[in-house]
Amino acid sequence: MATLLFERLNTQAKLAVFAVQERAVLAWNAIRFMFVRPFYAADVMEQMDSIGVGSLFIVVLTGFFTGMVLALQSKASLAQFGETAIIGRLVTASMIRELGPVLAGLMVAGRVGSGIAAEIGSMRVTEQIDALNTLGTDPIKKLVTPRLIALLVMMPVLTIVNDAVGVIGGNLISTVFVRVPSSVYWRGVWDQIAIDGFTWRYLPNDFIQGLAKPFVFGGIIAITACYHGLNTTGGTEGVGQSTTRTVVVASVSILVVDYFMTQLFIGALNLQ
Amino acid sequence: MKDDDEPSAAEQAFAGRVRRAIRDELAADKALMLKTPTAPAPRVPRQTPTGMTCSVRRSSTPVNASPVIALERVSLAFEQPVLEDVSLEIYSGETMVIVGESGTGKSTILKLILRLLTPDTGRVLIKGRDIVTLSFDEAMLVRQQMGMVFQGAALFDSMSVFENVAYPLREHTSMTDDEIEARVRQKLEYVDLHPDHVMNLLPSELSGGMKKRVGIARGLANNPEIMLYDEPTSGLDPLTTGTITRLIMKLQRELGVTSVVVSHDIRSANRMGSYIAVVAEERIVFCGTPEEMAASEDRYIQDFLGGL
Numbered sequence: 246m247a248t249l250l251f252e253r254l255n256t257q258a259k260l261a262v263f264a265v266q267e268r269a270v271l272a273w274n275a276i277r278f279m280f281v282r283p284f285y286a287a288d289v290m291e292q293m294d295s296i297g298v299g300s301l302f303i304v305v306l307t308g309f310f311t312g313m314v315l316a317l318q319s320k321a322s323l324a325q326f327g328e329t330a331i332i333g334r335l336v337t338a339s340m341i342r343e344l345g346p347v348l349a350g351l352m353v354a355g356r357v358g359s360g361i362a363a364e365i366g367s368m369r370v371t372e373q374i375d376a377l378n379t380l381g382t383d384p385i386k387k388l389v390t391p392r393l394i395a396l397l398v399m400m401p402v403l404t405i406v407n408d409a410v411g412v413i414g415g416n417l418i419s420t421v422f423v424r425v426p427s428s429v430y431w432r433g434v435w436d437q438i439a440i441d442g443f444t445w446r447y448l449p450n451d452f453i454q455g456l457a458k459p460f461v462f463g464g465i466i467a468i469t470a471c472y473h474g475l476n477t478t479g480g481t482e483g484v485g486q487s488t489t490r491t492v493v494v495a496s497v498s499i500l501v502v503d504y505f506m507t508q509l510f511i512g513a514l515n516l517q
Numbered sequence: 518m519k520d521d522d523e524p525s526a527a528e529q530a531f532a533g534r535v536r537r538a539i540r541d542e543l544a545a546d547k548a549l550m551l552k553t554p555t556a557p558a559p560r561v562p563r564q565t566p567t568g569m570t571c572s573v574r575r576s577s578t579p580v581n582a583s584p585v586i587a588l589e590r591v592s593l594a595f596e597q598p599v600l601e602d603v604s605l606e607i608y609s610g611e612t613m614v615i616v617g618e619s620g621t622g623k624s625t626i627l628k629l630i631l632r633l634l635t636p637d638t639g640r641v642l643i644k645g646r647d648i649v650t651l652s653f654d655e656a657m658l659v660r661q662q663m664g665m666v667f668q669g670a671a672l673f674d675s676m677s678v679f680e681n682v683a684y685p686l687r688e689h690t691s692m693t694d695d696e697i698e699a700r701v702r703q704k705l706e707y708v709d710l711h712p713d714h715v716m717n718l719l720p721s722e723l724s725g726g727m728k729k730r731v732g733i734a735r736g737l738a739n740n741p742e743i744m745l746y747d748e749p750t751s752g753l754d755p756l757t758t759g760t761i762t763r764l765i766m767k768l769q770r771e772l773g774v775t776s777v778v779v780s781h782d783i784r785s786a787n788r789m790g791s792y793i794a795v796v797a798e799e800r801i802v803f804c805g806t807p808e809e810m811a812a813s814e815d816r817y818i819q820d821f822l823g824g825l
């Protein structure tokens with residue numbers, strides 16, 4: 246029984262390594278095709294529209310409520326030390342560094358990732374992927390690359406929107422419930438984003454962190470969704486499994502990668 | 518230099534073997550855990566001896582002609598063996614109809630010919646060229662000489678009928694928009710569809726038989742020398758089946774294309790095929806003309822003829 250268990254673990258480990266490797270190959274090919282003719286510009290635009298514009302509403306909604314709840318939670322802690330005046334800084338830092346990228350990432354993984362997996366998965370089970378291949382188009386180039394480009398571009402944009410709406414939501418709660426004047430709140434916001442001065446030659450660390458994360462998350466979502474979509478087997482039921490797997494794997498990956506990226510930034514950039 | 522970033526055929530084959538090895542291991546593992554009984558003993562008589570080549574050629578075919586499509590001792594396994602030691606030869610202008618029970622690997626044979634799959638062992642030759650060792654880009658060029666009609670038509674959902682049929686032309690030719698439109702109209706008319714009625718419809722707005730015909734039109738768009746049909750008549754009423762059978766025969770007659778037709782329908786198989794190959798238990802168990810098939814004493818072949 247023990248050896249059986251060990252064998253099983255061994256197989257699982259091999260499969261896991263294999264899956265990571267296949268994803269890496271998919272990512273590499275998708276990136277390589279960005280620079281090889283023909284370019285499917287129309288597909289890229291279509292994806293940007295459906296991913297970016299389509300996700301705007303949920304991102305605004307989650308950002309707004311997150312900003313509000315951040316302000317509400319901070320109220321109690323800050324009041325203990327009589328420091329409610331820095332609430333603007335706190336909300337801004339939390340949104341830009343962590344909550345903006347992660348929440349936008351999770352929302353997009355749920356909405357866009359599942360959509361991509363379902364679309365590509367059903368193309369797989371109805372042999373449309375084989376048809377693309379037969380008609381002389383590389384499915385990675387036609388399907389994966391446009392979605393990867395769209396997500397790499399749109400995730401940072403959506404995150405900025407999420408951050409901005411969150412800060413506005415925080416402002417609302419700060420003025421109404423914490424009784425911090427708007428001018429003080431916005432002063433705090435400005436202090437945070439321009440913490441070390443703000444010039445074009447020097448980008449604040451928060452910005453680097455706040456934009457690098459969603460860029461990477463966009464890549465994770467695109468590759469995970471396309472990988473599961475392309476590897477769908479077992480008819481329509483398989484499509485359902487692929488979408489579920491995509492959302493689970495992409496969400497977990499985002500949270501894990503977020504931790505390591507944060508550690509990297511704190512170490513490398515000496516963020517406080 | 519461009520070959521550097523292409524995974525070579527050897528690498529691809531190796532990756533395939535690794536994948537299968539891991540799957541096998543997992544399957545064996547599962548079998549051990551669940552104590553699945555081993556597969557039942559084969560119930561199909563092996564009429565053709567292992568390694569025999571099912572060859573489609575007429576007495577009029579020149580002796581030194583080489584086959585347009587050839588499979589040489591091809592074996593392929595997924596979780597389980599699908600094809601073992603299968604050999605086929607189809608000469609220019611001939612038609613082979615492949616029949617067999619569901620899940621015996623008929624579609625797989627077509628996918629091997631298109632190099633959508635590569636065999637574990639054996640060779641696949643198109644006009645004498647081994648396509649298994651080709652790079653991805655070279656394989657694309659070979660595929661352009663072939664038209665494939667998929668089992669479920671596999672039309673692109675997001676594109677109109679016009680865009681579907683025009684797709685191979687846009688991808689591979691430098692035809693102008695006017696030329697493309699003329700060609701699309703011609704192909705749609707060829708499959709008895711009225712271009713003005715269907716061109717702007719989406720695949721979801723077509724009936725099953727119309728989808729199949731649009732699929733054939735798309736396969737024909739590039740004027741291929743080889744046509745592959747995966748169950749072109751399955752799930753259709755007898756009248757539409759007759760129409761599509763006649764359409765395929767018209768293509769053979771008028772354009773002289775070399776064809777492989779996978780079919781469940783023994784009656785249309787008899788009408789279409791110069792040769793019929795029966796696939797069962799991973800092998801080709803019968804290979805011959807429709808008359809030879811009808812005269813066969815073999816129980817399995819008779820059951821197959823009677824059961825349909």
Ligand SMILES: Nc1ncnc2c1ncn2[C@@H]1O[C@H](COP(=O)(O)OP(=O)(O)OP(=O)(O)O)[C@@H](O)[C@H]1O
Binds near residue numbers: 595596621
């Ligand atoms: N990509 C794949 N991965 C794993 N197994 C596969 C794959 N493609 C086919 N198979 C298996 O190979 C066998 C043959 O499949 P194939 O589609 O060639 O059958 P078929 O003869 O065309 O059947 P049908 O008449 O139902 O279309 C089946 O058992 C199928 O489960």
Ligand SMILES: [Mg+2]
Binds near residue numbers: 623625747
């Ligand atoms: Mg089939």
